[in-house]
Amino acid sequence: MSMDILSLDAVVRELNGLLRGAALSQIHQPGPSELVLRLWTGRENLRLLLSVDPRASRLHLTAKKLPNPQAPPRFCQLLRSRLTRLLAIERLPAERIVLLHFAGSEKSRWTLVAELLGSHANLVLLDGAGRVVDTLLRQPQGPRPLLPGRPYLPPAATNRIDLAAGLPEIPALPFERWLLEQITPMTPLWAAELAAAAACGEVPAQLLGHFREQWLAGDFSPCLLTWQGRPLLSALLPQYVEIAGLQRFASMSEAADAFYGEASEDAVFGSGKGELEKLVRKASQRLEKRLANIAAEAERGQNYERQRQLGDLLLANLYRLRRGLAEVTVDDWFADPPAPVTIPLDPALSPQENAEACFRRHRKGKRGVEHIARRRLETAEELDWLAGVALAIDEAETAAELQALRQELVAGGVLKPPARPPRRLPAPAADAGLRQALSPSGLRLIWGRNNRSNDQVSKSLTDADDLWFHAHNLPGCHLVLKREGRREIPEADIQYAAALAAGYSRGRDDHKVEVMVVEGRSVRKPKGARPGLVLAEPMRTLVVRPQRLPEASAEKNEG
Incomplete structure (x- = not known):
């Protein structure tokens, strides 16, 4: 979810105190919808993240080191050639639009407009006369085309009552709905909070007046919390609505960095396990x-x-x-x-x-x-x-693993490709998605975490004399026991490998699982087969108790 107007206002006030006059030392574009500005304040280097991801448009300092492509994209090159020092940051009244004013060479002035408007988010560079130089996401058409050389026109103003102008009279309408539909700045959480306080006997006009004073004074309490089952980033701490999982932070940027980080990716970006599980379940039902x-x-x-x-x-x-x-x-x-x-x-x-x-x-x-x-x-x-x-x-534990699975579903025709490329995540290692361990006698065991890494095990890592394992008639990992020059493999090693193959299969919670043992030379992938599907002629099958290793014992290489 994109940053709400209260959180954005808190971030802008915080950044003005930290970054006014900071020298711009580096700009890079880690993904199609993100920019990172590295600023030297005279005391420290800070990284300012601007994201126009439609699912999570936002602005805040970040402690994360995001990838820096070797070849900077077009808009990134433009900003590098123009901007040298950040002069000031301001938010347009009643809008989620932030203006970052910069100095350039030879006393030139530039403004980077961050329109953090969810699905309509964009970054626009203006010259000193307020004309569009270029945009991150070009929009030559539509009700408000942003074209180079034309004067910049912000989106049409909302008809809401701006609390900065004063305290309005409260009409005889449902309080919560009126707050949400007519007042700015306001969020669903705080409309519910003020309505809950009014339901407890507080005077609505006094409640709104106190809220306005707290906001104008910048008396923020940055926090993460769960409300109505959803994690939220909030600039103010509610007292009347029921919340859970409260985490408080010293600054709004720290709270935003934590909220939009990997741990909250499922809830924030809507691309986690729940969505994918539902998608796969529906696709399987169609096939059945x-x-x-x-x-x-x-x-x-x-x-x-x-x-x-x-x-x-x-x-x-x-x-x-x-x-x-x-x-x-x-x-x-x-x-x-x-x-x-x-x-x-x-x-x-x-x-x-x-x-x-x-x-x-x-x-x-x-x-x-x-x-x-x-x-x-x-x-x-x-x-x-x-x-x-x-x-x-079910086994995935990181955002990168989930993104790889989304890409596999797109390639398989189950999921439509996104209108915009997904967030760029750190490039996986060559052996990403693999687990490794040692057998009782010291032989290497390697198995996959998903269909693509299973393919890597079966096609690239299994030699003719190795032993290959897979749970019989169950989805599961492809596991190879490397022979490594030995003529005979101890039966204890074979049993151990079979137990792991069972443990990393759909039968992991069963009392006993049947596992195929196959020589590597008998494993082949048919031409055109989907990832993770191979043909194998079993030497024999073993019935074993499933076993999994503690995560610290399995050498995991995250994708």
């Missing part, structure tokens, strides 16, 4: 319904061979047929024992044409059966793939 339809279609098409028999019977009885007959009864020698059968005819066709119609239905039915078999196999493989994705979602 498709399988049921395929089975019904296969049942209907089972009589195609009978059409060939009827065609043969008609050809053998042509002398009894003539155009215009609606049916004919002949001896069916295909039955055991032979018995009369009545064959429907098309009166408009000749006897030979009626026989050919039977053969045509036979050929069509035969093709249909082949098509049904292919569809059934493809659907079953897609269900297996989704089962692997569901397990990987």
